[in-house]
Amino acid sequence: MNYGFIGGYGRSGTTVAMLALSKSQEVFPLMETQLFNEVVFPYLDGNNIEGFRQRYRRFVSVSADMEFGGKKSKKNPPSVTAYFSKNEQAVLSMLSASGPCDLDVNLKVRKVIDLIFGVQAHAAGKNICLEKSPRIITVAGRVVKALPEAKFIHMHRDPKDVYCSVRSKFWGPKNVPQFVKSYQDVMEKAYREMRGVPDDQYMTVQLEDLVREPEACIRAMVTFLDMGDDFIDEAVALVQAGDAHIGRWSREMMLTEAHEVFDVCEPIYEKWKEMNWRI
Numbered sequence: 370m371n372y373g374f375i376g377g378y379g380r381s382g383t384t385v386a387m388l389a390l391s392k393s394q395e396v397f398p399l400m401e402t403q404l405f406n407e408v409v410f411p412y413l414d415g416n417n418i419e420g421f422r423q424r425y426r427r428f429v430s431v432s433a434d435m436e437f438g439g440k441k442s443k444k445n446p447p448s449v450t451a452y453f454s455k456n457e458q459a460v461l462s463m464l465s466a467s468g469p470c471d472l473d474v475n476l477k478v479r480k481v482i483d484l485i486f487g488v489q490a491h492a493a494g495k496n497i498c499l500e501k502s503p504r505i506i507t508v509a510g511r512v513v514k515a516l517p518e519a520k521f522i523h524m525h526r527d528p529k530d531v532y533c534s535v536r537s538k539f540w541g542p543k544n545v546p547q548f549v550k551s552y553q554d555v556m557e558k559a560y561r562e563m564r565g566v567p568d569d570q571y572m573t574v575q576l577e578d579l580v581r582e583p584e585a586c587i588r589a590m591v592t593f594l595d596m597g598d599d600f601i602d603e604a605v606a607l608v609q610a611g612d613a614h615i616g617r618w619s620r621e622m623m624l625t626e627a628h629e630v631f632d633v634c635e636p637i638y639e640k641w642k643e644m645n646w647r648i
Contacts, residue, residue, distance in 0.1 A: 370487040372516050373499040373594050376506035377524035378555050379541065380534035382576030385611055386524055387501035389587055389604035395596055397490035399500040400444040402432045402453070404485060405512055406504045409478055412464055421461055429454045452489055459484060478515035497594065507558045510565025520594060521566060523559070525641055526576040528552055528634035529618035529627055545626050549633040556637045573641055577615055583608040 375383050375390075391398040408428045412421045433450045463480045490498040505512065509521050532548045535541030542548035563571055572593045579586040583605045591598050618627060 370483065370490055371497045371595070372482070372486070372519045373497060373522070374505045374509075374512070374519065375499065375501045375522045375524065376503050376509070376559075377526075378528075378531060378552060379503050380531050380538070381503070381526040382524040382574075382579060382613065383501050383503050385576075385608060385613065386522060386574065386579065386590070387499070389583075389607050390499060390590060390594070390596075392600040392604045392607065393497075393591075393596055394600070395495060395497050397486075397493050397495035397498045399449070399486065399498065399502075400432075401502050402428060402445070402500060403502060403504065404428055404482075405508050406502070407431075408460075409464065409481060410508060410511060412461075413474060413477075416465075418461065418465075421464075422457070425457050425460065429457075449489060453485060456484060475515040478512075482516060497596065499594075504555075507555060507562060509559070509571070510562040513566045513570065518570075520570045521563075521572070522590060522593070523563075523571065523573045523641075524576060525573055525638065527616075527618070528638050529622060529630050530614065530616065532626075532630050533617050533621045534614070545629045549630060552634050553637060556634075556641070560640070576613060579608060580613045580615055 375387050377383050387398065387400065390396060408421070408424045411424060429450055432445050432453060433447070460481050463484070464477050466477060486498045486500070490496075506521070506523055513519050513521075531552070532542075532545065535548065536543055542551050572590070574586060574590065584601065587601055587604050587608070588598065591601065618630075622630075
């Protein structure tokens with residue numbers, strides 16, 4: 370089973386990239402399970418069984434529903450989340466394996482992912498398990514140790530537009546100081562994690578490029594993920610039918626706010642734009 374992940378700071382284009390690539394019949398799509406960030410690594414770091422159970426049940430819950438375009442919908446099919454739910458004890462046993470045959474930590478993680486993601490993808494006849502999970506970029510280095518073949522697409526967007534988008538979300542920073550601190554923390558942690566991923570397994574994509582040149586960007590992502598290209602026309606149509614609100618900051622931000630975001634976030638954003646993985 371091949372594993373791929375789409376991440377990035379929230380509201381940076383991960384959803385539209387995922388929806389476009391999910392048009393492929395090869396892809397088993399998963400939306401924001403947060404299995405690594407919220408369940409696997411916290412348990413391995415703290416080894417608290419009660420905490421694991423609480424986190425795992427929250428993982429099942431947050432895997433079920435999402436809000437997109439102002440409407441609530443199913444994040445993942447009920448059959449997928451039901452499978453997650455029934456394997457809680459199996460996952461705990463795998464992560465807790467000990468004794469004379471104690472499993473290597475990375476092997477434990479591999480077994481969990483193959484059980485929770487891989488088995489379902491294989492049963493569905495898919496050969497690429499692709500998850501959209503914004504925060505995956507903050508643990509990419511740890512993930513690739515367990516899944517050496519995993520590939521990561523990191524979506525980027527003008528941070529001023531990102532701020533305009535996240536401040537209206539219940540989970541998002543509500544003012545500029547909160548946003549710039551959050552953006553700086555996430556992106557710098559992602560940069561450190563990226564250094565542990567082989568060059569040919571980490572790709573950055575600008576949302577602005579995806580909107581402006583959807584076919585070129587989608588073809589680049591398809592090549593990166595070693596996928597067939599028979600679905601590209603449908604994927605391009607999906608991107609073209611959407612509204613990414615490029616440049617919304619010029620209508621929605623005060624000039625002082627724009628300068629505050631620019632001063633802190635722009636150097637980080639530009640550093641990523643200059644990376645060799647940028648298409």
